[in-house]
Amino acid sequence: MNKVCFLEEKAQEMRRNIVTMIHEAKSGHPGGALSATDIVTVLYFNELRIDPNQPKMKERDRVVLSKGHTCPVIYAALAMKGFYEMEEIYNLRKMGSILQGHPCMKKVPGLDMTTGSLGQGLSAGAGMAFGAKYDKLDSRVYVIMGDGEIQEGQVWEAAMTAAKYKLDNLVAFVDANNLQVDGHCTDIMPVEPIDKKWEAFGWEVIKIDGHSIPQILEALEAAKKVKDKPVCIIAKTVKGKGVSYMEDVCEWHGIAPNNEQYEIAMKELGGAV
Amino acid sequence: MSNEKRMIPTRDGFGDAIVELAKENENIFLIDCDISKSCKTTKFAKAIPDRHINVGIAEQNAGTFAAGLATMGKIPFISTYAVFGSMRMLEQIRTSACYPHLNVKVACSHGGLTPGNDGVTHQAIEDMGIYRTIPGMTVIMPADYNATKKLVIKAAEYDGPVYLRFTRDPLPIFYGEDEEFEIGKGKVIKEGKDISLIAIGDALHQAIAAADELEKEGVSVELIDMHTLKPLDIELVEKTLSKTGKIITVEDHNIFNGLGSAIADVIAEKGKGIMRKVALKDTFAESGDYYKLLEKYEMDSKYVLKMARELL
Numbered sequence: 072m073n074k075v076c077f078l079e080e081k082a083q084e085m086r087r088n089i090v091t092m093i094h095e096a097k098s099g100h101p102g103g104a105l106s107a108t109d110i111v112t113v114l115y116f117n118e119l120r121i122d123p124n125q126p127k128m129k130e131r132d133r134v135v136l137s138k139g140h141t142c143p144v145i146y147a148a149l150a151m152k153g154f155y156e157m158e159e160i161y162n163l164r165k166m167g168s169i170l171q172g173h174p175c176m177k178k179v180p181g182l183d184m185t186t187g188s189l190g191q192g193l194s195a196g197a198g199m200a201f202g203a204k205y206d207k208l209d210s211r212v213y214v215i216m217g218d219g220e221i222q223e224g225q226v227w228e229a230a231m232t233a234a235k236y237k238l239d240n241l242v243a244f245v246d247a248n249n250l251q252v253d254g255h256c257t258d259i260m261p262v263e264p265i266d267k268k269w270e271a272f273g274w275e276v277i278k279i280d281g282h283s284i285p286q287i288l289e290a291l292e293a294a295k296k297v298k299d300k301p302v303c304i305i306a307k308t309v310k311g312k313g314v315s316y317m318e319d320v321c322e323w324h325g326i327a328p329n330n331e332q333y334e335i336a337m338k339e340l341g342g343a344v
Numbered sequence: 345m346s347n348e349k350r351m352i353p354t355r356d357g358f359g360d361a362i363v364e365l366a367k368e369n370e371n372i373f374l375i376d377c378d379i380s381k382s383c384k385t386t387k388f389a390k391a392i393p394d395r396h397i398n399v400g401i402a403e404q405n406a407g408t409f410a411a412g413l414a415t416m417g418k419i420p421f422i423s424t425y426a427v428f429g430s431m432r433m434l435e436q437i438r439t440s441a442c443y444p445h446l447n448v449k450v451a452c453s454h455g456g457l458t459p460g461n462d463g464v465t466h467q468a469i470e471d472m473g474i475y476r477t478i479p480g481m482t483v484i485m486p487a488d489y490n491a492t493k494k495l496v497i498k499a500a501e502y503d504g505p506v507y508l509r510f511t512r513d514p515l516p517i518f519y520g521e522d523e524e525f526e527i528g529k530g531k532v533i534k535e536g537k538d539i540s541l542i543a544i545g546d547a548l549h550q551a552i553a554a555a556d557e558l559e560k561e562g563v564s565v566e567l568i569d570m571h572t573l574k575p576l577d578i579e580l581v582e583k584t585l586s587k588t589g590k591i592i593t594v595e596d597h598n599i600f601n602g603l604g605s606a607i608a609d610v611i612a613e614k615g616k617g618i619m620r621k622v623a624l625k626d627t628f629a630e631s632g633d634y635y636k637l638l639e640k641y642e643m644d645s646k647y648v649l650k651m652a653r654e655l656l
Contacts, residue, residue, distance in 0.1 A: 135412075176415070176444050184415065185444040191408040191436060198412020198420075201397065206416065225436075228405035236397070 074117065078284045081151070082112040086313045087342045088147035092160040092170075094333040099164065099172070102323040103141035106248040106281070106308040107215055113287040114213055115148040123153040126181045132210050133183040133199050137192020138217040138246065140325070142174040145182065154181035190223025192216060193243055197233045200241040200301075211295075214243045219251030222260045227272065233301040234273030241301040242294050243274075246281060248310035252324055269303040281306025313340055351514035354546075355453035357492025358510050359384025362421060362451075364493075365500050366392045371417065372500060375410055377403050377424040382512070383453045385423045403428045407436030407448075414446035419500055425459070426452035426468030426509055430475060441505045442480045448505050450475075451496070455485060455509035456596030457624070457641070458546060460634035468509070469624050472544075473601025475507040476574045482527060483573040485509040485545030490519040495571060498527050511546050513634045518552070530577040532584075536566035539652055540584040543594035544570050544603045547622070550638065551594045553645035558652055573603055581610045590655045591619040594648055596638075599623040620651040 072080075085108050093099035115121075119132045136145050143163065150157045155169070162168035169178040173187025184195045196214035203210040220226065233241050245265055253259050262268075266276045275297045279286040287306070294302040310324070311317025314336040328336055366372040366388065374388045376398040389396045399406045403424055410420035422429065429452035441448040452471070459466040475483045484499065484506060486492040492510060499506040506527075525531070530542070534555065543551035548569050555565040566584050570577065585591065591611070593604040604621030611617045622643055629637055638644040 129417075133415075184412070185440060188435060188439045190404075191440055194405045194408030194436070195412035195415070195440060197405075198409040198414075199416055200412075201409075202413045202416030202418050205394065205418075225402075225404040225408070228399065228402035229409070232397075232399050232402070232405055232409060 075284045078112055078116055081116050082109050082284070083313070083341050085112055085144065085147045085151065087337060087340045088150065088160055089143040090314065090328065090333065090336045090340065092143050092146065092163040093327045095161050096164040097327050099143055099327055100140040100325045101328070102250065102310040102317060103138055103217060103246065103248065104144040105312045105314065105317065106310045107138070107141055107144050107246045108312065109282050109284060110215065110244055110246065110287055110306055111144045111148050113284060113291065115152055117288065118291055121152070121181065123181065126154060130208055130210060133196070133212045135184040135192040135196045135212070135214045136174065136186055137214050138189065138220055139173045139186030145174060146170050146179070149179065149181045152181070189220045190225040193226050193229035193233070196241055196243070197229050197238060200233070200238040201236055203240055204238070210240065212241045214241070216243060216245050217251070218245055218247040218249060218262050218265065219256050219259070221245060221262055221265070230269065230272040230274065237299045238301045239298050243301065243303045245303060245305045246308050247305055248308045250310040250319065250321055250324065254321055265305050274301050274303045276303050276305060278305045279307070281308035282312055315339055349516040349518070351516055352489045353512055353514045354486055354489060354492040354510040355384045355512060357486070357489040358451055358453070358496055358508070359387055361493040361496035363387050363391050365497060366395060369419070369500065371419045373397065373413055373418050373420045375399060375406050375420055375422045377401060377406050377428065379424060383423040403432040404436050407433035408440045410448045411440035411446050414441070414448050419447050419449070421449040421451045423451050425454040425466060426471045427454070427466060430468060430471030430507070434474060437505065438478050442478045445480050445504050447503055449499055449508065450506070451508040451510070453510045454512045456511070456546060457629055457637045458511040458513040458596070458634055460513065460637050461631050463631035464628045467629055469598040472509060472573050472597050473605070476601060476606065480505060481574065482506040484527065484571055485573065486571050487545055487548035487569055488515050488518045490517060490521050490523060491525060491571060494523065494525045498525060502527055509545060515546055515549055518548070525571065528572045528575045528577055530580045531569040531571070532566065532580070533569055534565065534567040536564040537587055538564040539590045539592065539656060540566040540568060540588045541592050541594060541648065542568045542570050542603065542607060544573060545596060547594040547596045547643070550643065550645040550648055554648035554652065557645070557649055563656060570603060573606060576606045578610055581607055582614060585611065585614065585617045589617050591617060592622060592648060592651050592655065593619065594622045596643065597623055599625050618655060620655060622648050622651055
């Protein structure tokens with residue numbers, strides 16, 4: 072099987088896991104998890120230097136899911152990579168679970184940063200990238216943000232810092248699904264032009280279709296060739312991607328499917344209930 | 345307890361200690377938020393430029409950047425003023441450093457009313473109370489230059505988040521260079537049996553002056569430097585309580601949620617003892633000379649004496 076087909080299948084499997092765990096938990100954030108799924112799949116199944124047997128390996132690449140509410144996508148990826156048993160996903164948001172409603176690095180093997188308070192992930196990623204450079208590690212740091220999230224002022228403080236220190240081992244994804252809790256970003260607080268903003272802050276900008284595996288693969292390769300500045304990959308995405316009734320529907324930001332909706336979702340994602 | 349001792353702000357103690365520390369420990373990093381000149385960290389920037397980060401006037405970023413650096417096994421110290429270090433970057437420190445218990449140190453100058461003439465915007469009167477509320481946070485305010493140097497080293501040795509508070513204005517040097525300090529262990533400066541004066545940070549000097557007066561009047565004073573607000577040395581509080589039964593707390597902080605409140609908790613749970621708090625009485629102060637502000641807002645040694653006489 073070629074790489075693209077393999078990754079596309081993994082992405083569908085990841086989507087099924089996301090919907091399944093949120094359905095089981097009866098709460099969670101499916102929309103933004105599904106919009107970031109293809110990016111996360113390519114990172115975890117093709118890109119990252121990580122080892123489930125040594126989750127704290129110093130030389131590993133790091134991922135900061137700055138849009139922490141969409142953690143089911145990372146929880147699914149880490150389970151599929153073998154950082155913990157797949158059964159664990161059924162404990163999402165339950166008492167005593169390692170899989171908290173928003174992700175905690177002290178609980179989840181393989182999780183590099185505690186997130187959930189929007190706007191902080193890029194700062195954390197910049198700190199990691201700075202530390203990796205100081206230690207002369209060739210580790211790369213990937214931060215995943217939402218487009219609504221970049222309304223937070225701290226994002227731009229971090230953007231300036233990463234450019235100042237020439238953190239070319241840092242890649243920021245903007246998962247641009249144009250939705251936030253209250254509606255479309257364009258209505259709530261416009262963030263466009265996203266590309267010109269990052270360019271003005273001294274970043275290299277790459278624009279892609281965030282659901283095209285080949286484009287994600289290509290962008291990650293291109294990012295490695297950029298020297299002396301950080302890279303922002305602006306990924307145009309659809310919130311709720313893959314489940315017809317969730318796609319670009321604001322309400323699916325933070326609710327769980329009921330049993331009937333779950334069956335429809337699983338069928339659409341190529342799985343059996 | 346001489347009044348002729350050399351005067352030096354505790355921010356200088358931090359500026360000197362952090363350079364000495366970093367020369368010995370390659371994991372020490374310093375994050376400035378522009379104001380390195382007044383936080384006394386320019387020496388660090390010069391001596392150890394590759395472990396010095398200046399994020400500019402962007403405290404929120406400093407907070408989470410430090411957390412990210414800490415995940416790489418580093419020991420970042422963030423340096424700024426206490427108002428910004430405790431409030432502008434609060435949620436960053438709470439969620440990204442304290443929740444995952446990362447090794448981030450928030451080391452702040454301009455504690456309490458010590459930036460006197462700068463006025464209310466720069467006087468941190470809520471900071472220790474705020475940080476005391478966060479699970480897993482350690483809160484320290486040393487009383488002089490030498491105590492600062494020792495406690496900064498202790499904070500670096502401790503694995504976890506710490507808030508350190510220093511003064512802008514000069515304080516007398518009270519402790520010898522070789523004095524030892526331990527996080528969470530208050531120091532009994534003088535034992536006594538009639539009344540206990542428990543102070544933190546710059547307020548210790550007001551307590552010392554009051555204790556001197558009381559001793560002249562024949563009162564036996566137990567004087568304690570409670571440099572660590574959290575974790576509080578409960579054992580020591582209970583011990584002094586059983587000796588004197590009367591406590592006066594002295595602090596350069598709002599009257600809520602600081603040292604006085606922490607000790608009141610102990611007294612309430614023990615159901616024994618009486619106390620008075622000397623602190624800023626839930627008001628903003630104003631611009632003015634630090635010592636004159638202490639007098640006006642009833643936080644000086646004269647007011648400590650007044651409270652002591654009430655209790656005795």
